[in-house]
Amino acid sequence: MYTMENLNINHQLTTFNRENSDQKHCWVCFGTDDDEFEGSRDWVSPCKCRGSTRWVHQICVQRWVDEKLKENSSIEAHCPQCNTKYIIVFKDVNYFVQLLNKIDKTSNQLCPFLAAGVVVSTLYWSAASYGAITVMQVMGEEEAISMMENTDPYLLLLMLPAIPLTLVLGKTIDWEETLLLMIQRFTSNLPFLRTIMPSFLCEPINRVNSNNPVQFNPVISPTTTLCAALLLPTTSTLVGNILFDSSSYSNFQKTLLGGLVYIAVKGVLRIYQRQHNAIKDKTRKVIDYPDSESEDGHQLNIL
Numbered sequence: 001m002y003t004m005e006n007l008n009i010n011h012q013l014t015t016f017n018r019e020n021s022d023q024k025h026c027w028v029c030f031g032t033d034d035d036e037f038e039g040s041r042d043w044v045s046p047c048k049c050r051g052s053t054r055w056v057h058q059i060c061v062q063r064w065v066d067e068k069l070k071e072n073s074s075i076e077a078h079c080p081q082c083n084t085k086y087i088i089v090f091k092d093v094n095y096f097v098q099l100l101n102k103i104d105k106t107s108n109q110l111c112p113f114l115a116a117g118v119v120v121s122t123l124y125w126s127a128a129s130y131g132a133i134t135v136m137q138v139m140g141e142e143e144a145i146s147m148m149e150n151t152d153p154y155l156l157l158l159m160l161p162a163i164p165l166t167l168v169l170g171k172t173i174d175w176e177e178t179l180l181l182m183i184q185r186f187t188s189n190l191p192f193l194r195t196i197m198p199s200f201l202c203e204p205i206n207r208v209n210s211n212n213p214v215q216f217n218p219v220i221s222p223t224t225t226l227c228a229a230l231l232l233p234t235t236s237t238l239v240g241n242i243l244f245d246s247s248s249y250s251n252f253q254k255t256l257l258g259g260l261v262y263i264a265v266k267g268v269l270r271i272y273q274r275q276h277n278a279i280k281d282k283t284r285k286v287i288d289y290p291d292s293e294s295e296d297g298h299q300l301n302i303l
């Protein structure tokens with residue numbers, strides 16, 4: 001079995017050892033004109049190399065090309081010595097096969113774009129449908145339909161998919177974290193605030209003096225963010241209908257108020273949770289391993 005390295009070494013050896021020889025020598029198999037085997041008469045001079053490395057058996061150089069193309073079928077095969085690109089020709093196939101090959105090649109080039117187009121348009125229409133459903137949910141069906149009928153269709157095609165996009169982007173803004181940091185800064189400046197909010201007595205942000213502060217926030221996965229963002233209109237409508245169950249509000253106002261209440265309550269709970277997690281993080285401590293001999297029979301309560 002010929003490997004790439006073997007062939008390279010063969011090639012160089014041939015160059016050095018047989019520099020002044022007139023006889024044809026194959027730099028792959030070391031064969032000469034005198035050696036007889038199948039294909040031994042079929043010589044080729046495929047590159048700019050002259051002298052002893054000029055000649056190579058057709059079957060031997062084919063093996064070299066095969067090795068090269070096995071690594072990467074898109075690259076070309078070169079002479080390992082002079083780096084000349086081998087000129088490789090094929091026997092002509094008939095027009096029908098040529099046409100079939102061309103169709104294959106073209107479809108291979110086009111299909112990635114087509115597939116991407118299908119994915120993008122699927123996402124677009126899903127987003128647009130979601131937008132339309134959300135508008136109906138928030139404004140009420142009749143109002144939404146009349147509004148959409150009176151809006152420029154092109155504007156609608158832009159606005160409807162923008163609804164879920166805005167919701168998701170809005171969800172990625174971590175306003176709770178910013179607010180938490182602000183509260184923490186305020187409470188350290190204004191001592192009386194600490195008496196109102198005892199849980200802010202600690203200043204967990206200043207705890208770690210390393211450059212790599214410990215992450216105490218719960219990790220929220222992208223799918224959770226996506227679901228929470230897309231469910232926000234539904235939740236807002238629900239909260240709005242429960243809290244503001246009066247005919248003096250329109251559907252839109254109810255959803256808006258419901259959404260604000262929901263976001264505010266959730267924000268407060270999140271900040272509370274984060275602060276207490278931060279305190280838990282601050283109180284972390286590694287303790288002595290209990291000596292089982294001296295505390296014989298004592299039940300250990302390890303976390």
Ligand SMILES: [Zn+2]
Binds near residue numbers: 027029
């Ligand atoms: Zn050979």
Ligand SMILES: [Zn+2]
Binds near residue numbers: 047048082083
């Ligand atoms: Zn060469």
